[in-house]
Amino acid sequence: MRDLLLVLPLLIPLSTAVIGLLFWSRPHLQRALATVGAGLLLASGLGLLVSVRHGGIHTVQVGAWPAPFGITLAADLFSAIMVVLTGLIGLAAVLYSLGSMDAHRERFGYYPLVHILLLGVCGAFLTGDIFNLYVWFEVMLISSFVLMALGGERAQLEGAIKYVTLNLMSSALFLAAVGVLYGIAGTLNMADLSKTLRATPRPDLVLAPAMLLLVAFGIKAAIFPLFFWLPASYHTPPVAVSALFAGLLTKVGVYAMIRVFTLLFDHHAHSAHLIILVASGLTMVTGVLGAVAQNELRRILSFHIISQIGYMIMGLGLFTPISLAGSIFYIAHHIIVKTNLFLISGLVFQLQGSYQLKRLGGLYRKHPGLAALFLTPALSLAGMPPLSGFWAKLILVKAGLELQQYLIVAVSLMVSLLTLFSMLKIWNEAFWKAAPAEHSASLSRGTQLALFLPVLGLAAITLWIGLMPEPLFSLSEQAAQQLVDPTEYIRRTLGE
């Protein structure tokens, strides 16, 4: 039963995608199937989380080849939390797509592609083998390439060229790092690598793959100075795709970075943690300054993704149990809030026909409900109490103060002020000022339900985390404990 729980988050999206492909010319069936599949994925993720919380780390030796010879799947609390979030965002994006995706894209396999993307993301979270991680990254990347370019509009293709090139370059670096690691340690199982690297006679060599992986995952996570592909491409595909990418893809990079720098390189790369801390500060500042200069709704939000990535890796750079707990809390909060903001930008587009701030206006008067729905994630992103972002930042700031890293704490507080400024700019331009031109769009009831349900649900979760942060915080704390002390992970994976 435990083995099944660990494999289900991979089997469900895989079979949903395959069955969906069998019904290539029947889009309604694909829509129903995709919704059910995403719901089941969320349910299986929750099941895995409960089971891991009570029963400790789960592992499966695929094909019954004993570790470290075969491929191991392993789920600790951090992986399980990420799988739940993947299911949640998958479900939100699929529901939103039901009301907003055009028939042309649906006919070309949009829903199966979304599920292959979810498969790649879940696989990356659950694997315990570094080469297998590379393979899951590629599964995720190739489906994201197609989703990015599907539809073939000019902006999409221009964005896709940059997205594809930089991500392939990061894959080449990742592969090179795997080769170097194998050359040093002679194993690819991450738990075994952790043990072998700890006892390596040449610790100076370990810094080379550590830096290669930092750059490879840094490109995927969009940290400073490797983020330029993100604002060039994330605003070009349909909004459901943007929201899915914004919620999940960069966070897979952050996850991989946290995983390797806690499990593989915790003993060797003290200088790496310093580099990560410096990069996190610069990522926050450049991201938020980039956002201040923008006037297109989705580009503002894209730059905020970058700035928020800085907070997530700030916890890794500080590298204490409490700061890692802060990172995990931040990732969970950010995935929910950022997806929601992208979905809301899509609603604004549906209602007023533009993403340009100067063509928007008057939404507060006409749609006060939508205005409230925007304010919840927007203020949470800026870190206003009592919303989820406040607690996430509070934990990180507390961790920074405990280590007397006053500079990074000051930077993070200043950046949240600028984030607030940027959110208020959207509020003033799109919601508060008078409408520049009348644009009346009417949506059918079914479409409204599909568009508003995910937005409402995610906003409710943001509020819930904000009002009751304790459950998520204790979960993040336990997950961070497992990351800081990997002996249990190693013992369970290698079956000793």
Next chain:
Amino acid sequence: MDMVLAIVVGGLYAAGLYMMMRRSIVKLIIGLGLLSHASNLLIFTLGRLMRGRPPLIAPGAEALAEPYADPLPQALILTAIVIGFGVQAFAVVLIKRVYQIVGTDDLDQMKSTDEL
């Protein structure tokens, strides 16, 4: 032999990066191909080169006799080649579509998504 392969790997990385920094999208794809070949050869070299010692258990023996060539890096490279092939096939189709829609192969002309 290690030295020769090391120089080849370095040369491939250098050539790949150089091609990626050209303005033509066709050269960009060639550069990406060279980068992935460089990574594959790097794995091959780091898996220890061994001449004429296939990892086969001799008749009558119970286990492999040292030294033998490690087959795992080759399995990794095979996987990476297959993935790289698929990705590059996609990239070639992508640049064809880009050329048809945007009407140029010059990367410097493709900055409409970066404008404020």
